[in-house]
Amino acid sequence: DAGVIQSPRHEVTEMGQEVTLRCKPISGHDYLFWYRQTMMRGLELLIYFNNNVPIDDSGMPEDRFSAKMPNASFSTLKIQPSEPRDSAVYFCASRSGQSSYNEQFFGPGTRLTVL
Amino acid sequence: GNSVTQMEGPVTLSEEAFLTINCTYTATGYPSLFWYVQYPGEGLQLLLKATKADDKGSNKGFEATYRKETTSFHLEKGSVQVSDSAVYFCALSLIQAGTALIFGKGTTLSVSS
Numbered sequence: 001d002a003g004v005i006q007s008p009r010h011e012v013t014e015m016g017q018e019v020t021l022r023c024k025p026i027s028g029h030d031y032l033f034w035y036r037q038t039m040m041r042g043l044e045l046l047i048y049f050n051n052n053v054p055i056d057d058s059g060m061p062e063d064r065f066s067a068k069m070p071n072a073s074f075s076t077l078k079i080q081p082s083e084p085r086d087s088a089v090y091f092c093a094s095r096s097g098q099s100s101y102n103e104q105f106f107g108p109g110t111r112l113t114v115l
Numbered sequence: 116g117n118s119v120t121q122m123e124g125p126v127t128l129s130e131e132a133f134l135t136i137n138c139t140y141t142a143t144g145y146p147s148l149f150w151y152v153q154y155p156g157e158g159l160q161l162l163l164k165a166t167k168a169d170d171k172g173s174n175k176g177f178e179a180t181y182r183k184e185t186t187s188f189h190l191e192k193g194s195v196q197v198s199d200s201a202v203y204f205c206a207l208s209l210i211q212a213g214t215a216l217i218f219g220k221g222t223t224l225s226v227s228s
Contacts, residue, residue, distance in 0.1 A: 004158070042221060043218045043220075056215065091158055091159070101147055101166055102208035103149070104161075106151075
């Protein structure tokens, strides 16, 4: 299995621009999570989906952030407009609802820098 | 609420030293507990897990025992290697609180030869 795939691995953009991060979960996994990692706040859950439906988006910082999961094999996290304080590493993770241990598998992350 | 507290880092050790990274948790129910490891430039990987009291998770020489009485899940390794240098995250999961993992802030381990 290829694991969770994220793209791009690095993104540098200017303040005010739209940024789209992409994630392909492990085939067969029905949960997908988006996390943000910063030095100040550590690892934060932004939103998660079950069977392509958003279940909890209480971690999304503000309306500039939006996430979609149009099908079981693809999700996007969009920031519009981006701000320097959005600079962070964004991780996508997935898991199977059949797992009783809630083991999540993480992608390599997208390092976002907003200038 | 539900939370995880890890010892502050960084932890700096010489090769072959004994490692302990403390982790305690607060949970409204009966959680599953995890240690994840993040190597430089990579995503998090599951290192070990335990799902009930007195369970011992182990992997790659690392161990952690689920202690319900002290609400702890301390990570230990008898002899660390330079390749163990990474950030270690303790986490818990409560099915009744949703399916998300709750992470500690992470502890950076640096091992020198």
